[in-house]
Amino acid sequence: MLIDRAALTPGQTLQADLVIVGGGVAGITLARRFANSKTSVLLLEGGGFSATERSQSLYEMEMVTRHSGMDREEVYATRERLRFFGGTSNHWSGWCRPLESWDFEERSWVENSGWPVGFDELKPWYVKAQDHLGLHAFDDQVGPSQGGGKRVFDVDGADFESRTFHFAPESARRFRMHKDELVAAPNVRLLVEANVLRLHADESRSTVTHASVQVEDGPAITVRGTRFVLATGGLENPRVLLLSEEQSPGAFNRHDLVGRYFMEHPHDSTAGWLVFVRGKRREALENLYMRRPRVKGSEMNEMNVWMPSRACQEREKLLNVTLQIRQPKRVKLDDLGKAVQTTNQALYGWDHDAGGEQVQKVRVWTRSENAPRADSRVFLGDDVDRLGLRKAKIDWKLGEAESRSIRRTFELWAAAFAATSRGRARIRIDPDKPFGHTWGGAHHMGTTRMAADPKAGVVDADCKLHGLDNLWVGGSSVYTTSGVANPTFTLMALALRLGEHLAGEIQ
């Protein structure tokens, strides 16, 4: 049922077996797991059923991106995150791909790496997430339309492999679509425009007792629960915990880890150019590496990218990086580039191979894993929002690990491509300003990182907050490392896994 906000009274207490804070992908996935069960569920969503400036304003924070001795400040998160039912899935473009198996490993060349769970443990949940989102199987390295092999183009070999992103169709990726299903479930209550101000712990600091909630244009109420799941996103999860810690010191941030290890995916859409011969390779390159419908007329899309193999990443001590090519617009070669093209046409008969057709010029995008750093973090600033709560601030750190990984990956890939005699690449990243054109993907990760050791992470392998017996965290804030795939697919798999874990506990 949908709780009538107008009927709520000041100081009223709502109670449930399971209280889920946040109606985004993780929260809705969990609520659906328990819909029509014997477990009473209360789902609290801060916004309503559509975006409003008033609700979005509560996300406002300041972000400083620091790298190479340069700081870039911006007002952040009012566009990147959506504060209404369905959460950020309301503008999610649907990119799906599991993390790589080695993303979960402790890699000697990546400090602070290593999840307490491995890929194999998560794999069945990826499969379930894939079914929920109507995706094709990820069993092979690339999509089934390429024949099941991982070798897509001549570039692929010892150092590079192709990876396929699948795109969740519009019909499956807007989680607001599940509203009616949840409202109809007799055991689920949904309260929207319910701003959770803080969680509160008992005196022993081992149990969450209640949440204080301010209803928009309504009363302040109390929500009690046997179990709580915090699923408000990679920026709000740490903020709620840090605000809660102010009231219950030692309960929610006892090792000063909440908000730390903030990670994003640094993207660069001007990283380089690729000049390549189309010709007979059109099917194998231009189509495969640009977003396209898998089935003509279908909404389904998929796109391949290149990634250094695990062996290459280990040998070169690289973070995970992907390269992708984009539509051939606005690539205007300089004189040297024209000479490279003309010379290769002469050397390798590109014109001949192409049947006299043209050579293609495309932009190359890079996306990198973000190294987990303790001083890259979300913390509370001094400014307060209209609810009187301290706003969050973000200090996002990028450094040599990312810039070297991106440049070296590009260099190796350019050489691998050139060795095919089919194309030449140019890097356009200024070595003196390696992040001059970097932007984030609104992929907020790591701020309640997962670790077996309470001194190394905020949540354990089951996403339960270390030291508290009834609080779990949903969302990409639990990521130990960022990988290079978009986070939503993995966070959905984690939410499905968490649902099963909680169901086992409740029984």
Add this chain to the structure above:
Amino acid sequence: MNRRAFLTGLSAVAGGVVLQLSGCGAEPIEVTQALPAEAAVIGKAYLRVRSDEGGRLAELIFAGDRWAGVKARSGADVQKLLAEQIREDFQQGRVAEVKGWFLSETEGRLCALLA
């Protein structure tokens, strides 16, 4: 064919470099024949990055074992061997970054012969 005989068989002609393959009894072969005039742009840029190679470009290009027993009799043969060497450069990391473009050392040097 030994390397010394090979190298003394190189000479510059208008707009190109001629390779005289001693012992083959063949006509001189212009090794840069296949390159367009624009290749000089690459060559000049390459020499700005690798200025120390300026006086020994041909020596560096033809230094590998590939050329020790070469039986090339035509420009096409030489062209094929050079293309193989360029591919091998990329595979083995003999790469120069020139204004962001990643060039094989062999192709950079070939182009520099025209610069």
